[in-house]
Amino acid sequence: MRVYLAGPDVFLPNAHEVLQRKCEVCAAYGFVGVSPFDAGGTPPPPTPDGGRAISRSNERLMRSADLVIANMTPFRGPSMDVGTAFEMGFMRALGRPVLGYSNMDDTLLARSIALCEGRQAGGHWVDAHGMLIEDFQLGDNLMLDGAVLESGSAVVRRATAREARFTDLTAFVACVDVAAALRRSGRLS
Amino acid sequence: MRVYLAGPDVFLPNAHEVLQRKCEVCAAYGFVGVSPFDAGGTPPPPTPDGGRAISRSNERLMRSADLVIANMTPFRGPSMDVGTAFEMGFMRALGRPVLGYSNMDDTLLARSIALCEGRQAGGHWVDAHGMLIEDFQLGDNLMLDGAVLESGSAVVRRATAREARFTDLTAFVACVDVAAALRRSGRLS
Numbered sequence: 406m407r408v409y410l411a412g413p414d415v416f417l418p419n420a421h422e423v424l425q426r427k428c429e430v431c432a433a434y435g436f437v438g439v440s441p442f443d444a445g446g447t448p449p450p451p452t453p454d455g456g457r458a459i460s461r462s463n464e465r466l467m468r469s470a471d472l473v474i475a476n477m478t479p480f481r482g483p484s485m486d487v488g489t490a491f492e493m494g495f496m497r498a499l500g501r502p503v504l505g506y507s508n509m510d511d512t513l514l515a516r517s518i519a520l521c522e523g524r525q526a527g528g529h530w531v532d533a534h535g536m537l538i539e540d541f542q543l544g545d546n547l548m549l550d551g552a553v554l555e556s557g558s559a560v561v562r563r564a565t566a567r568e569a570r571f572t573d574l575t576a577f578v579a580c581v582d583v584a585a586a587l588r589r590s591g592r593l594s
Numbered sequence: 595m596r597v598y599l600a601g602p603d604v605f606l607p608n609a610h611e612v613l614q615r616k617c618e619v620c621a622a623y624g625f626v627g628v629s630p631f632d633a634g635g636t637p638p639p640p641t642p643d644g645g646r647a648i649s650r651s652n653e654r655l656m657r658s659a660d661l662v663i664a665n666m667t668p669f670r671g672p673s674m675d676v677g678t679a680f681e682m683g684f685m686r687a688l689g690r691p692v693l694g695y696s697n698m699d700d701t702l703l704a705r706s707i708a709l710c711e712g713r714q715a716g717g718h719w720v721d722a723h724g725m726l727i728e729d730f731q732l733g734d735n736l737m738l739d740g741a742v743l744e745s746g747s748a749v750v751r752r753a754t755a756r757e758a759r760f761t762d763l764t765a766f767v768a769c770v771d772v773a774a775a776l777r778r779s780g781r782l783s
Contacts, residue, residue, distance in 0.1 A: 416725040418715075453743070456730030460740025464686075481710050481721060482671025488735035490676040494683030497653070521670050526607075532670060534760060536605040541645030546677035551649025554642070571723060 406593065408436045408584065409467050409496065412476025413486040415441055417571055430578055434585045439470045467495055472593060474580050475505040477545060477560060478570060483516035484545050493552055502593055503552040504584055506561040506576035507544055508569070514540045557592050558583050595782065596626045597773065598656050598685065601665025602675040604630055606760055619767055623774045628659045656684055661782060663769050664694040666734060666749060667759060672705035673734050682741055691782055692741040693773055695750040695765035696733055697758070703729045746781050747772050 408431050414423050421442060428438035444462040449455030467473070473496040480486040485507070497503050509516075514530060517523055521532035530538040543550040544560050553560050561583060563576040587593045597620050603612050610631060617627035633651040638644030656662070662685040669675040674696070686692050698705075703719060706712055710721035719727040732739040733749050742749050750772060752765040776782045 413725065416728070418720075418724055418726075451729050451731070453731055453739070456728075456732050456736035457740045457743050460736050461744070463737060467687075481673065481706065484670065484676040486735070487673040487676055487679040488737040490679040491683035491686075491735070491737040491741070494680035494685075495687040496683075497680075498656075498684040498687035517670065531607075535607055536602065536760065537607075537609075539605070539645075540640050542640070542642055543645050546675070546680070547645035547649050548652060548677040548680040550642070551646045552680070554646050555650070571725065 406436050406472070406588065407439050407470040408581075409439045409470035409473040409492070410441070411473050411489045411492040413478070413480045413489060413571065414476055419572075423572060423574075426574060427577060430574065430581050434581050436581065436584065439466055441466065463492070464495070467492060468499070470496070470501065472496070472502040472504065472584065474577070474584065475503065476507075476571075476577070477505040477549065478508040479516060479545075483513060483520045485549065490546075490549055493549055497552040497555075502556040502558075502584075502587065504556060504558055504561075504580050504587075505549070505553050506563070506580040508563060508565040508571070508573055508576055510544075510562040510564045512540075513543060513545050514538055557587055595624075595661070595777065596628050596659040597770075598628045598659035598662040598681070599630070600662050600678045600681040602667070602669045602678060602760065603665055608761075612761060612763075615763060616766060619763065619770055623770050625770065625773065628655055630655065652681070653684070656681060657688070659685070659690065661685070661691040661693065661773065663766070663773065664692065665696075665760075665766070666694040666738065667697040668705060668734075672702060672709045674738065679735075679738055682738055686741040686744075691745040691747075691773075691776065693745060693747055693750075693769050693776075694738070694742050695752070695769040697752060697754040697760070697762055697765055699733075699751040699753045701729075702732060702734050703727055746776055 424440040431438035477485040565573040613629040620627035638647040754762040
């Protein structure tokens with residue numbers, strides 16, 4: 406069973422090493438990890454066509470996978486990485502299980518209030534633009550947490566130190582463990 | 595032809611009015627706008643189950659639509675709204691055209707440098723966590739811009755004043771115009 410490894414891990418200085426470690430965890434559980442780097446080949450040029458080539462390659466790799474484990478750790482703002490969010494939606498529409506983890510364990514509401522000048526207006530929290538901050542006691546936007554819940558799981562959330570936020574694999578390992586449990590119960594087929 | 599209207603517009607204080615105006619623009623072009631509010635019914639409670647109910651409802655509405663027009667305007671950070679990004683991935687995997695617009699016309703690189711303590715390291719731009727800021731001369735993450743390019747279009751970008759960032763519909767109208775042109779050329783079937 407092939408697990409697509411979605412996340413901003415690809416932006417780490419030691420991205421290849423971290424994705425290699427994730428593949429090793431998958432292997433220990435009898436899964437095959439699929440990294441965005443698996444496409445191989447020459448790195449595309451820093452142009453729109455280069456970006457498009459990577460997009461096509463990642464879409465192909467997702468179609469080859471049976472499920473996705475997404476790194477949903479908040480990235481450059483109160484929410485997760487948008488490329489990873491796109492990939493969760495992609496796999497969800499294909500009917501493949503969407504699992505996810507985060508290395509922060511607070512709510513979207515708490516982070517948005519802190520980072521986006523949250524204030525009360527009309528009995529709700531709004532941001533600096535006066536836009537509603539959703540409050541469903543979830544870790545991120547309801548489409549993302551919803552896709553994981555509909556897949557028979559919940560987002561695995563573990564607080565980590567700031568400097569280990571994008572490299573700590575404790576929550577990732579717990580998430581692979583969830584995938585193995587779903588497989589045992591026949592919910593990953 | 596049904597157009598799913600994805601975007602953070604749902605968080606505006608006058609969300610229903612803005613989505614009504616978008617539906618009117620769609621109608622003027624012979625499209626049927628599909629708003630996340632179309633599900634109707636009682637608003638769900640502010641609990642994880644309530645969020646999950648909206649997620650299910652939005653997924654049903656997306657499956658009922660022929661294409662998506664996404665509001666990709668940067669939201670609470672350098673990138674677009676993550677819920678909208680999820681929905682772009684969802685529609686892309688279903689093979690439905692993904693169109694998008696933004697009310698900012700700068701690049702992801704420029705915004706990330708400004709908002710995330712960008713600095714040079716090893717010939718690349720990195721953020722406060724030392725993570726690479728991608729640079730493909732695109733407006734947002736390559737998966738998002740890539741999906742629009744693969745749909746036969748490009749993201750429509752128009753600079754707007756900050757106070758009109760989430761209500762100005764100039765770029766949205768231009769995007770519906772692009773959809774109409776794709777329909778005329780038989781690329782929306």
